[in-house]
Amino acid sequence: MGLDDREALSTVRAAVDPKRGGSDVVGRFYARWFATDPSVRDLFPPDLAAQRNSFCQALFWVLGEFVDQRAEEPVAFLAQLGRDHRKYGVTQQHYATLHDALLATLHEHLGDRWDARIAEATTHAVDLIVGVMRGAADREQTPPYVDGTVVEHLRVTRDVSVVRLQLDQPLAYHAGQYVAVQVPQWPRRWRHLSPSMPADTSGAIEFHVRSVSGGMVSTAIVNQTTPGDRWRLSNPHGGMHVSRSDGDVLMVAGSTGLAPLRALVMNLCREAENPRVHLFFGGRYPCDLYDLRTLWEIAATNPWLSVTPVSEYSTDPPWAADYPDVRPPRGLHVRQTGLLPDVVTSYGNWGDRQILLCGGPKMVAATKAALITKGAPPERIQHDPLPY
Template sequence: MTIPANWSKTNRTTKLIRDSFAKIEPRAAELAQFFYGVLFTVSPATRALFPANMNTQRDRLLRALVHVVGLVDQPDELVPFLHQLGRDHRKFDVVAHHYDAVGVALLAALKKYLKDDWTAEVERAWTDAYGIIAKAMREAADAEKGPAWWPARVIDHRKPNSSVAVIRVVPKHPVPFRAGQYLSVQVPQRPRMWRYFSPATAPRTDGVLEFHVRAVDGGWVSRSMVHHTRIGDEWRIGPALGTLAVRQADKRKLLLIAGGTGLAPLRAIADDLARWKQNPAVHLFFGGRTPEDLYDLPTLKMLAATNPWLTVVPVVEEGEVKGGEQGTLVEAVLRRGPWPKTDVLVSGSPTMIRATMMRLMEEGTPAERIKYDQFTVD
């Protein structure tokens, strides 16, 4: 699918969408709750597609809306994102008529919260925009010939510290993905509660996937995965998403900044780079609050020992770590800089990503050189 030719940075539709969304963004959580209320009223069958607890699902809707609005004038990035989203939604058993119900609910929610700002022109802008979004997602879903999800069996579960688990699963059939991407996961202890996790290794010939999971306070799924996963559990793995990646053709130096279990996609990229004959210099900064939080440091040190192009820098905010730095990740990065002509990949909590990006840009790193995934953390 291609975005219509008149869908450009100067397009009036783009401005109307962004301006109207800015007005309701402070009440976005209420809008999301109202949206699902309308959706389940106009299409009661859709309620069975979602978990009983809708908090995370509402957060996902908001993040998706923010991301789409941010890319509305960047079709080269928006369309691939929508295609990924359409393929991913197949795991929910979403079919064509569900998109119509979603459109009705979205427009109703926007109208309610925009009130007098919901003009005929704004309505046309959002109607046109949603038509493009739904068409892109439907086309990608219809064109996909692979399974909506893959069954996988847990073969290993270990806890390097009290709040993190390293879990390895073997799918019945190999799951296609690129190093740095993330996959959606459903575990038997929490049916219909899909969560996103990045494999921590590049694709392997045996198909084994390794996930790093931190038990989040109040997190139904993450705490279950860390504390209650058992060998032999059957998981479901959804299609790959995300844009974090390194191309072999790229010759620029690479800076990888990982906070906590945000290490997983960046370790997968380093693992993938280790298969190439030649690489530019790569610096991987791995941070946590205490030395205990650097749960995967031994693996990283072994990887660096056999790949001279890779430098691993551990960082802790409290305490000390041999050969490492103390302070926040971005402080450690800047102390060892500057980083001219370097591509930067960041992975961690949303707060860590925002703080890191802001400091790097303040210190002169161009925004276009900094890459991260919107849905790294769920």
């Protein structure tokens, strides 16, 4: 029966359940893969915890789709994964050893439960997973990555930097998407960052980066980036967008979550007629609203854009004096004080709007929940994938 055997596939899926020790199984897979093909180890960072968890979650989801007899989304996901893995330097030979190591690890883990049905279902599932990734990578003709040089690094708050680069060649992406980035301070540790401007034919690009507690890459970018650094950027992901035919728009940005929403606003500026856009931009302190002046400049010439600044606290801490003054001219964009979810929903449920949320996972989840509680339709709410 193979992929039609839902019971057998469910058994395989349970083996990689992240909540039931699946990451340990995936850890043994990586150990086996590296032992049988030592050339693979250099493609990954020394600390594999994040990679292991991501692969475990992806494998669990894909097998769940197979159990439910859905193929379109997992095949598209696996194809994108294959194209994306080109940036690591993964070769066709690596896919062959990956296939054998994954199949052997699942066989070993399932032990006495490994009968003819389980073997057939597992083999067909691994064949499909690896085959789609390998085929998509082999067919892709675009470069696996684009390199660029940092031309400007601005420390705009204590924990936020604006980084501008000139790419060796333009990178194609849609406003609202995010891209994979590797910086010289942490080779082989790719992180997702959102461009804060639409794709530029000259290769100019800008990122807003917030230093996250415990985040090695983000902290290095904010504290150590200097002009002349060489960055590497890879495939764009994400589907946040504004439809010009689907009504007015609510945008909610927490801190550097502003970047992709600002890119979408800038993209809208290219057209003469646009839906009304109300953008809430939030931070902990007023000084954290680092790009408020840019938003004011855009709104001053585009009457369809309204901006509401929001800060949890009404006054700045003493260290704010060491960084640029972000306040727009007096009387414009009156700032609200409070938590973003509370302030946003105090205006209503926004159920008639296209709703785009971007920021920290907790803020996005809390704002989404508050809007739904108020009556906003969940299907009208867009945001990038949240961590499990």
